[in-house]
Amino acid sequence: MKLFTLYTSLFFLVSSIRGEDSILNSVNFATEVNTGTWLIKFYSPYCTYSKKLAPIWEQFSNDNGETLATKNIHIGELNCIEYGTLCEENKVDGYPTINLFHNGKYVEEYTGPRDAQALADYAASKVTLTNIVN
Secondary structure (H helix, E strand, O other): OHHHHHHHHHHHHHHHHHOOOEEEOOOOHHHHHOOOEEEEEEEOOOOHHHHHHHHHHHHHHHHHHHHHHOOOEEEEEEEOOOOHHHHHHOOOOOOOEEEEEEOOEEEEEOOOOOOHHHHHHHHHHOHHHHHHHO
16 A cells, blocks of 8 residues: 555656646646636547647646746646536536636636647746736
Protein backbone atom coordinates (compact mmCIF):
# COMPACT_ATOMS: atom_id res chain seq x y z
CA MET A 1 0.00 0.00 0.00
CA LYS A 2 2.85 2.38 0.80
CA LEU A 3 4.39 1.67 -2.60
CA PHE A 4 1.08 2.54 -4.31
CA THR A 5 0.85 5.80 -2.35
CA LEU A 6 4.43 6.66 -3.26
CA TYR A 7 3.82 5.84 -6.93
CA THR A 8 0.66 7.95 -7.00
CA SER A 9 2.42 10.88 -5.33
CA LEU A 10 5.30 10.69 -7.79
CA PHE A 11 2.90 10.53 -10.73
CA PHE A 12 1.15 13.72 -9.65
CA LEU A 13 4.45 15.44 -8.92
CA VAL A 14 5.80 14.59 -12.38
CA SER A 15 2.52 15.66 -13.98
CA SER A 16 2.67 19.05 -12.30
CA ILE A 17 6.32 19.54 -13.23
CA ARG A 18 5.59 18.76 -16.88
CA GLY A 19 2.81 21.35 -16.86
CA GLU A 20 0.03 18.94 -17.74
CA ASP A 21 -3.53 20.02 -17.21
CA SER A 22 -5.67 18.98 -14.27
CA ILE A 23 -8.24 16.27 -14.79
CA LEU A 24 -11.36 17.67 -13.19
CA ASN A 25 -14.38 15.73 -11.93
CA SER A 26 -17.44 16.14 -9.73
CA VAL A 27 -15.34 15.72 -6.58
CA ASN A 28 -12.58 18.27 -7.26
CA PHE A 29 -14.13 20.74 -9.72
CA ALA A 30 -15.54 23.28 -7.26
CA THR A 31 -12.52 23.16 -4.98
CA GLU A 32 -9.93 23.49 -7.75
CA VAL A 33 -11.70 26.07 -9.91
CA ASN A 34 -12.62 28.19 -6.89
CA THR A 35 -9.12 29.63 -6.73
CA GLY A 36 -7.34 31.44 -9.54
CA THR A 37 -8.09 31.62 -13.24
CA TRP A 38 -8.90 28.41 -15.11
CA LEU A 39 -9.12 27.59 -18.79
CA ILE A 40 -11.14 24.38 -18.96
CA LYS A 41 -11.80 22.09 -21.89
CA PHE A 42 -15.17 20.34 -21.62
CA TYR A 43 -15.19 17.38 -23.97
CA SER A 44 -16.64 14.05 -24.99
CA PRO A 45 -14.18 11.23 -25.67
CA TYR A 46 -16.52 10.07 -28.46
CA CYS A 47 -16.78 13.41 -30.28
CA THR A 48 -14.73 13.78 -33.46
CA TYR A 49 -14.01 17.45 -32.72
CA SER A 50 -12.93 16.64 -29.16
CA LYS A 51 -10.59 13.98 -30.50
CA LYS A 52 -9.14 16.47 -32.97
CA LEU A 53 -8.54 19.03 -30.21
CA ALA A 54 -6.97 16.51 -27.78
CA PRO A 55 -3.38 16.58 -29.14
CA ILE A 56 -3.53 20.36 -29.58
CA TRP A 57 -4.75 20.78 -25.98
CA GLU A 58 -2.02 18.45 -24.76
CA GLN A 59 0.65 20.45 -26.59
CA PHE A 60 -0.77 23.73 -25.25
CA SER A 61 -0.87 22.33 -21.72
CA ASN A 62 2.59 20.76 -21.81
CA ASP A 63 4.20 23.84 -23.35
CA ASN A 64 2.45 26.45 -21.19
CA GLY A 65 0.98 24.88 -18.05
CA GLU A 66 3.94 25.43 -15.76
CA THR A 67 4.52 29.05 -16.83
CA LEU A 68 0.82 29.91 -16.61
CA ALA A 69 0.54 28.29 -13.17
CA THR A 70 3.17 30.71 -11.83
CA LYS A 71 0.73 33.45 -12.88
CA ASN A 72 -2.21 31.70 -11.17
CA ILE A 73 -3.71 30.56 -14.48
CA HIS A 74 -4.51 26.88 -14.59
CA ILE A 75 -5.45 24.46 -17.36
CA GLY A 76 -8.02 21.73 -16.83
CA GLU A 77 -10.33 19.37 -18.62
CA LEU A 78 -13.61 17.68 -17.79
CA ASN A 79 -15.12 14.60 -19.45
CA CYS A 80 -18.77 15.49 -20.09
CA ILE A 81 -19.80 11.88 -20.67
CA GLU A 82 -18.78 11.00 -17.13
CA TYR A 83 -19.86 14.30 -15.56
CA GLY A 84 -22.73 15.48 -17.76
CA THR A 85 -24.59 17.34 -15.04
CA LEU A 86 -21.49 19.35 -14.18
CA CYS A 87 -21.07 20.24 -17.85
CA GLU A 88 -24.68 21.38 -18.13
CA GLU A 89 -24.26 23.53 -15.01
CA ASN A 90 -21.28 25.22 -16.67
CA LYS A 91 -22.93 26.35 -19.92
CA VAL A 92 -21.64 23.52 -22.09
CA ASP A 93 -23.93 22.81 -25.02
CA GLY A 94 -21.48 21.23 -27.46
CA TYR A 95 -18.11 19.54 -27.58
CA PRO A 96 -15.48 20.59 -27.14
CA THR A 97 -16.19 23.80 -25.25
CA ILE A 98 -13.41 25.84 -23.67
CA ASN A 99 -14.55 28.09 -20.84
CA LEU A 100 -12.68 30.60 -18.73
CA PHE A 101 -13.37 30.78 -14.99
CA HIS A 102 -12.03 33.12 -12.36
CA ASN A 103 -12.29 32.29 -8.65
CA GLY A 104 -15.05 29.79 -9.35
CA LYS A 105 -17.15 32.02 -11.56
CA TYR A 106 -17.74 31.60 -15.28
CA VAL A 107 -16.19 34.49 -17.25
CA GLU A 108 -16.53 33.61 -20.93
CA GLU A 109 -16.28 30.96 -23.61
CA TYR A 110 -13.13 30.84 -25.72
CA THR A 111 -14.16 31.06 -29.37
CA GLY A 112 -10.79 31.66 -31.00
CA PRO A 113 -8.68 29.40 -33.19
CA ARG A 114 -8.10 25.83 -32.02
CA ASP A 115 -4.31 25.75 -32.15
CA ALA A 116 -1.74 25.66 -29.35
CA GLN A 117 -0.31 29.13 -30.02
CA ALA A 118 -3.74 30.81 -30.11
CA LEU A 119 -4.69 29.10 -26.84
CA ALA A 120 -1.39 30.22 -25.28
CA ASP A 121 -1.93 33.79 -26.44
CA TYR A 122 -5.47 33.80 -25.07
CA ALA A 123 -4.39 32.41 -21.70
CA ALA A 124 -1.52 34.91 -21.45
CA SER A 125 -3.96 37.75 -22.16
CA LYS A 126 -5.87 36.75 -19.01
CA VAL A 127 -2.94 37.46 -16.67
CA THR A 128 -4.37 40.98 -16.28
CA LEU A 129 -7.68 39.49 -15.13
CA THR A 130 -5.88 37.47 -12.50
CA ASN A 131 -3.87 40.47 -11.28
CA ILE A 132 -6.80 42.88 -11.15
CA VAL A 133 -9.45 40.67 -9.58
CA ASN A 134 -7.23 38.88 -7.05
